[in-house]
Amino acid sequence: NAGVTQTPKFQVLKTGQSMTLQCAQDMNHEYMSWYRQDPGMGLRLIHYSVGAGITDQGEVPNGYNVSRSTTEDFPLRLLSAAPSQTSVYFCASRVDGLGLVGELFFGEGSRLTVL
């Protein structure tokens, strides 16, 4: 059972380059999300999706795009990388029940450095 798979694990970009972080889950979870984690800031929500074809902005969406064409995949696109986007990115999926938030399952993270 793979769970949540993120690629790449490490990436170095130059300012202005674009790239896509891939995220896939095999648990049939409707809810998927992207977080970034910076020292002293905790986990901050970038974008999330409650199902295929539905996406919404989180706390820090600027500079990022997402799409959700299938239940399994939720890629995060950096449109024009900036040094402020140097961070560790986590994709997570979740299944909810009885009206309450359920457990988040995280990928192993993608460490991005923008020079």
Add this chain to the structure above:
Amino acid sequence: RKEVEQDPGPFNVPEGATVAFNCTYSNSASQSFFWYRQDCRKEPKLLMSVYSSGNEDGRFTAQLNRASQYISLLIRDSKLSDSATYLCVVGPRIKNRDDKIIFGKGTRLHILP
């Protein structure tokens, strides 16, 4: 008041001791409460969900105090392997599936041999 607040630590605790963390939250409508554990350079993983009656899992006990709006985590007989960052997570009752859970910044725990 910040939405979810934790003492960042670090808590330096000798092996075998008992340690407790608190986490306060500002939204009184919150309904979902969790403790996640994050090892250095790893992804967060669920440690415990926190139920209104309190719950225990081996050496770990979590409690919820709705009146004072805090949750707590107690670790008894601490092990070296308990060294990690503990994240407090608070969420709403889901309405229309449009919800956001809030992570605390974490409390660092170092267990000393």
